[in-house]
Amino acid sequence: MLQGWVVVLASFAYLGLLFAIAYYADQRADQGRSVIASPYVYSLSLAVYATAWTFYGSVGRAAADGVGFLPIYIGPTLMIALWWIVMRKILRISKANRITSLADFIASRYGKSALVGGVVTIIAVIGILPYISLQLKAVSNSFTIVMQYPEIVMPAKVGALPVFQDTALWVALILAVFTILFGTRHLDAAEHHEGMVAAIAFESLVKLLAFVAVGVFVTFGIYRGFGDVFSRASADPALAPMLSPLEGVAGSYASWVWLTILSMLAIMFLPRQFQVAVIENKDERYLDKAIWIFPLYMLAINVFVLPIAFGGRLHFPGGSVDADTYVLTLPMAEHQELLALLVYIGGLSAATGMVIVETIALSTMVCNDLVMPVLLRLKRLRLAERPDLTRLLLAIRRGAIVLILLLGYLYFRLAGEAYALVSIGLISFAAVAQFAPVVFGGLFWRNATRRGALAGLLAGFGVWAYTLLLPALARSGWLPGSLLEHGPFGIELLKPLALFGLSGLDQITHAMIWSMAANVGAYIAVSLSDSPSAEEHRQASLFVDVFRRAGGGGARFWRGTASVPDLQHVLARFLGATAADEALREYARARGRQWPDERIVADADFVHFVEVQLGGAIGSASARIMVAQAVKEDALTLDEVREILDEASQVVVYSHRLEQKSRELEAATAELRTANEQLKELDRLKDDFMSTITHELRTPLTSIRAFSEILLSDPMIEPAQRTKFVTIIMKETERLTRLINQVLDLAKIESGRADWRVARVDVKEIVADALAGMAAVFDEKGVTVTTSLPDHVPPVTADLDRLIQVLLNLLSNAVKFCEPGRGRIDVSLSESDGHARVDIRDNGPGISLADQAVIFEKFRQAGDTMTAKPPGTGLGLHISRQIVEHFGGRMWVESRIGHGACFSFTLPIETVPVGAHRA
C-alpha cells in the first residue's frame, strides 16, 4: 500500500485534517469557547520543540555516538524548572505590553528601539534558516525513500537534480501555502493563532504516537525487548564502545555541558518557542502543569531512540543506510507498510509543526520589526495617510513566509549536504542563544541600555557567523577550503574552527564559548559606559519591576495633546474599522461608559491604550512611530522620567510607612482603651467604697444620735437605763473610731505612704503576744485555744506592730464566729520552703466557696449582710492581706460549711534586708 499516489494522498489528507482542526478551533475561539484554553494543550503545543530533528535526527546522532543526543532534551527539562521565575515575568510583561514576538519583546525593553528590533529579526531569520532547511531535507528525504518502496535507496545528493525536480523545493512551496492559510488568513490584533495552536498540539500527539509505535515495533517486534537489543549490541565490537560512550565517541564532557546550556536557551529563544510559550499563552497558571508535562513528553519521545539506533546499526551493517533514516527504513525493511506510512506522517507532523510556527513567528517579526518601521519612516510613501493598512500588513507577512521558506531551501541547496540533521539544527540553536544575554539582562538588570544590547547582539552574531555559518558554507564548497585549513589570508590565529588557537573542542562548543564571551562582554561593557535615554529608562523600569507595579504603568509617562478621532483613525487603519471599534468599546466599557461618548477624552490613558493596541498589530516600535505622528507630544526628559519613577517608589515607601504608623496607632489605641477601662473600674470601686463607707459610718452615728436624743429629752431616765445607753454610745463611738482608723490605715497602705517599721521579727514571740492579748476575750466567750508552736522558727522581716494587728484580726475573727462556750481555736506555727506559716483554725459554721472568693475584699463579709450583720467593719481581712503581701507573703482561707475555717498566712524568712525603711 505504499504506492506513490497513496503516499501523496495521505500527505495531503493529513494536511487537510490539520487545517480542519485549525478551522474548528478558530470557529470555537470566535464563539468564545476556546479549545486551547487548557494547560494540557499548552504543554503539547510547547512540544513543537520536537521537530524532524528529534524524529529522525536523534536516532542518527545516537547511532553515531550513543547518548550524545540527550542533552538537547535534558536542557529544556532543567530550564522549564526556572520558568516559574523567568517565564512568569516574561508573560506578565508581554501581556501588559501586548508583545507580538521575541523581536518586539527585546525592542520594547530597550526603549522601543526599531533598530534593536530589526537586528533581532535579522539574526533570527538568518539563524533559523539552517533549521528550516533541516525540516525540508527531512521531509523530502523521507518522501523520496518511501516512494522507492520496497527498495531501500538513499536519496540522491542535493544538487544532482535540477531545481524543479527537487522534492525539497516543492515541499517548501507547499508548506509556504499551507502556512499562509494557517497563520495569515486574517489579522488578529493580539497575534493569537488559536487554530494554529490546536493543530500544533494535535501534531505533537501524532509524532509521539508514531515514534513510540516504531520504537515498540523495533524493540519488541524485531528484537525481544531492551535487553536483547543491548546485549546484541555489546556483542558487536563496533557497537560495544557506545555503551559507555562519554569519553570516547561523544567527545568530551565539555560538549555535553554546552549542549545542555544551548538547549536550555533554545527552549526559550527559538522564535517558535517564544510564540507558543508566550504569545499564544492564555493563562500564566498553565505553567503549573506544563512544568512537568512538557519534560515528560521529552522523556517519552526519547525512550526508544537508543534501541532504534542500535537496532538499525545491527540491521544495516556497513553504513549502506543513513542512520538519520532508520526510523523509516527499519519498518520498510521488515515490510511493515502501514507502520512505515505512520512514521512518514509522524515525520511530516514534526516538520510541518516546526515550519508553520517558526515561519509565522518570523514573518510577524519581519513585518512588525523590520519592514513596517522602515515603511512608516519613508515619508514619500505617505503610508501613514492610507485609510486601511490591514491588507498591506497581511501581504507583507505572506511575502515574508514565502521568502523565509525559499531562503531555507536555498540554504539546503547550498549547505544542506555537509552535515547530519542534528548538526544543522545546532547551528540555529547557537544563533538564537545570542538573544539570551539581552533578554535575561533586560529582565533583571535595570541599567542595560539600547546600545549595550545592540553591541552584544552584533558581536555575538558576528562570531556565530564566523565560526559556524562560514565553515558550513566552506565545507559545501561555496567558499575556499583553505579558509578553514589556514585561516583568512593565512592567519592561523583566525581559523574559524580554532579561533585564537582554541582547539580540541567540537565546533558547537568552540563557537558558543567565543560568541557568548563576545556577546556578554560587549553587552555589559557598552551598557556600563552608556547612559540611557528617558524612553529606555522608562521601559527598563516597566520590565524589571513588572511585579511591583500594579497595572501597566505606561500611561504615567505621557504628556501632550491628542484628539480621540485622530487616534481612532490610526487604530482603524491598522486593525480594520470593526476591530478598532471593538477595542474602543472595550476601553469605554472598562470605564463604565458607552462608545462613543464625548466624555472620553484623549488623555494619557487613552493614548497609551491606543499605542498598546497598535503594538499588538504592528509591534511596539512601529506603534510608537505611528502614535508619535498622530498626536502632539511633549517629550519627557530623562530627569522627568526618573522623577516619575522615584515618585512611584516614594509612594510605595510612604504607603509602607503609613501602614506602619497606623499599626502603631492601633496598638496605642488598644493600650489606651485598656487603661481607660482600668480607670473606669477603679472609679467604680471608689464609688462603691464611698457608698459603703458612708453606710458604715451612718449606722453607728444613727444609734449614737438616737440614744443621745433619748438621754437629752428625758432627764427622768433611770440611772441603770442611762448607764446602758451611755455604754452603747461609747461602744458605737469606739466602733466609729476603729472604722475611721482602719480606713485611714487602708488609705495609707494602698497609696504606699504607710509607715513600716521593718525589723527582724520572731513569729513565735508575736503569736504568743497576740494570744496573751486575746486571753481575756477567749475566757469571756468560753473558747478553748490550743497551740502547736515549734521550739524555734527563724525570724522573718516584718513590722512587728502590723504583724500583731494581723494576728489579732484573725484571732478575733475566729472568736467572733465561734459558738460561745463550745468554741475551739487551734493556732499552729510551722516552717516550710523558706517560709514561716501560721494557721488559725476555728470550729465555727465555716465559709461557703462563694464567700471564700470575696472575703478578702473591702467591706465584704461572710454570710448574708442584709439580714444578719456580722460584727466588724469588713476591712480587717483586707488590711491583713495587704500587710502580709507587703512583706512578700501570702494569705488564704480553707473551709467547708459546717467544718470550721482555717485562715493561713506565710511570710518569707529573711528576704528583705534588715533595717528600717519606708516603703
Next chain:
Amino acid sequence: MEGDGGKGQRLVALCMLGFLTFNYPVLALFNKPLLFLGIPLLYAYIFAAWALLIALMARVVGRAGS
C-alpha cells in the same frame, strides 16, 4: 517571586540538582561498560534520574497549588 510560597525557590533548587545530576563528575561514575537489568548502566542512570527529576518537579508545583 511574589506570592508563590517558595515554589520558585524549590524549582530553582531542582534545576541546580538536575544540572549536577547530568554532568561531570556524577555522569562519569555511571559511564562504565556494564549492563544493569540488560540495559547499559549509563542509559539506565540517565533515564531513571530524568524521570525522578520530573516527578519531583511535578510534586513541587502540584503541592504548592496555584
